[in-house]
Amino acid sequence: MQNPYESDIRAILAKRSDNGADLWATPDGRLLKGSPFTTLESACMLAELGMDPAEPVLRETAGLILGAWRGDGRFRLYPQGAVYPCHTINAVRTLCRLGYAADERVRASFAHLLDIQHADGGWRCNKFSFGRGPETEFSNPGPTLAALDAFRFANLPNAGEPLDRAVGFLLAHWTTRAPLGPCHYGIGTRFMQVAYPFSNYNLFFYVYVLSFYERARADERFHEAFRALEAKLVDGMVVVERPNSKLASFSFCKKGMPSELATRRYLEITANLRGTPRQ
Secondary structure, three states: OOOOOHHHHHHHHOOOOOOOOOOOOOOOOOOOOOOOOOHHHHHHHHHHOOOOOOOHHHHHHHHHHHOOEOOOOOEOOOOOOOOOHHHHHHHHHHHHHOOOOOOHHHHHHHHHHHHOOOOOOOOOOOOOOOOOOHHHHOOOHHHHHHHHHHHOOOOOOOOHHHHHHHHHHHHHHHHHOOOEOOOOEOOOOOOOOOOOOOOOOOHHHHHHHHOOOHHHHOOHHHHHHHHHHHOOOEOOEOEOOOOOHHHOOOHHHOOOOEOHHHHHHHHHHHHHHOOOOOO
16 A cells, blocks of 8 residues: 655655755764754654655664764764764654664663753753753753653663653643753743644643653643643644644645644554553
8 A cells, every 4th residue: 555645755755865965964974954854853754654664765864873873872963063962862762763772772872861861850951052040950841852752662671760750850841831951941832832743842742752651641730731732633633733844845744734643643642541552
């Protein structure tokens, strides 16, 4: 049976050289340049559209990402400059989507992330683009959410309490809603708009990831967020409110239109709430 999103897949593949090198990379090896058609984001979108991770283009992309792995567990996604935790988090998250959660390098990266977990339970980068203030002493909610999205694949026996603390940090943010972390992630009007595919800190991604964690499912703050998402359904389907503007022509995430793929993710949330996670 032909994939109904074949045209979207072809459009992403057509951009694989647009950043100057193959597999959405730049000639100097940057893997997060040109959003949303970066190496990491393009791989995640192709997986979301149903491409088999065993396909050569995704195997090659995984190999390129693994080539950025360092022996201490970090990923260098830019040839120069600091190596930030969010880079490692997003590389690991992408590799997990491509079936590499059990790879020994990815496992080492999980261990590294647990080693550098911030005191409040989340993850943060020592990069202060907006200056310093009391709010910058906290973790960055966005990368913390992405880390939990990766860790749901990990099945690490020693990760229960640390991940519960990360979940607790994000649940507390639902209450405070204040901009937090060096990158000032807040919960406001834009957060409450349904964004898809998952890449930015927003209500849909927040509820989706937290639904995999028992610590969240037992908390009323999570259920408040879930009800806010549920109230946005139209005839039982998720309507995309805030897609990336560069994805405007893509059928799977048209603004103001119901999305079958987004609705599948919503159904995963409801399955998780019933205690029957979907594969």
